Amino acid sequence: MASALVYVFVVLAVAAVVYLLASLVFGRGEQLAPLPPGATPTRLPARGIEGDDVRDLRFQQVVRGYKAAEVDWTLDRLAGELDELRGQVAVLERQLDAAGEELHRSRSAAEPDPESGTPEDGERGQDDPA
Template structure:
């Protein structure tokens, strides 16, 4: 009799564990609304895009491959970031050239060259 009681309790515990596992994995069964049109998992930061950001981009797959609008958006974002970085590089290079031009004082003449006044005499 004790064996049957332990068997029933064991089966009940096993069923409860299986029920809990299924409930946590699949949820409570409520209906979820469809995803709004235009919602995407494709994300990039507003500025300062790094190589790791690009490597982790995820595109939604549709019947014939990736969703073209997400790929186009990502490429446009990357192109804009590259243009901004090139503009910064161009500005810094122009500033360096301007600074180098201001520092130019002409050719240097050696001390004691003819025509120079020697302050010691």
């Protein structure tokens, strides 16, 4: 009976050593190194967030967290929407600039030129009283 108990302890000790060695060699299976406690990889610029900023976000994993695949899918979708909206804003800004230039040209064409639009003092017509 005592030999069976010793056998169980030896098997458990060998299993523990194999587990620890495998953990040290292979790590936790993550692609990125784990973050130090209290640090967060979540960084965004103060202004002008772009789709690549959202795509590059990484969140610290905890025991009670979200599925990484769902978070990545959501961030990819938000990044795509953000890129699309920024593209639309750029197109609208170009159209606004073009319309402003056209308005400026039409106003300057409609206003009489002060140098050639009025008769000089010596160039009065025959019907004008002096």
